[in-house]
Amino acid sequence: MLWHQDGAFWPLEPMEVVTLWLAVDDVDAENGCMQVIPRTQHLDLQAAQTRTDVANVLAASMDESIVDESKAVDVILKAGDLSIHHPNLIHGSKPNTSPRWRRGLTLRYIPSTTRILSDGPWDMAFHLRGNAVPGVNAYQPWPLYQEGRDLPFRGSEDWNRRASEWNSRQEQ
Template identity: 60%
Template structure:
């Protein structure tokens, strides 16, 4: 595949067995710094939204966000799992503020998503170092083989999703902390059980989730999907309608390296 990086850090065998794997040092420090500034910019523009919930509805008119999720290094990872024709389904910063960052209760991503078939890869890009102290991702290895569990509404504790699976389905003794440094990437299966603890530390914990789908996967939604963008390769006729990429506008958008020359593909 001329012109693209062949990534070998992740292991297909590990992913099949554990439901997740890790790639180290994927994104350079300068781009991570821009992403961190982007989070601060989004927080300032959305004062009524907790920073754990900077999500999909904001993506469609945000050139930097789309520049970030279409970075070739990230698409090269996704391509190993879903093939060369790649679309964005959803993306979400989960930025847990120092001191009172909310937990994400045990869940499986596939329970929430309107996708047919459920062919999707979740990529988690560390914007900050992510540790047990500040509420890193936790995974139950191998739980992707259980199938999807029933979701329950959870308002007994403040949490990011407002729901989770019954804890009787979770072997918490088997949980693994996914410890990442800024610029690292983890990927996980849509059925693997995962979550994260609250951030009571003195340090923010921010990660960007990116949900990539092959263009053969249909987004089943009555309304146009806010973050449906074709990022690499070709679409499939009569499967999804993809949104046009926005042109950067100094009056509406965050400035970033190359923004003046950034244009829809």
């Protein structure tokens, strides 16, 4: 398993962020649930080191001499459950060796005072509440519901009204 801290990969200043992982499927040890090393959120961020000797999504790992694998805990979730973790928490997952899926939706939340320092996938930030801090980040406009394109939902008219108002405020 390749252990890592998410914050080592994120171009954020200051590193004030929380990750939410919403389980789409049941996840357990058999299909490679996340494992965490408890209380490691108190450690400093460690630099990620390139790793090509083991197939993995990040192509990187942290210095594993810091990790005490005997303390690893499985994060077992049912579909619809949520895992929340700090950017310094040491975690990883083993391969999915089962015939089942291990799918999830990852969301990251930052305060409007945290600056995103790069483009790319980071330019998909949405401002969700409160007031944006001028000059800190550029946020995506709230999407508008379009009949015939989007899945209909009750309240779509109200959604579009509020989204239009929000987008207008952000442009000012």
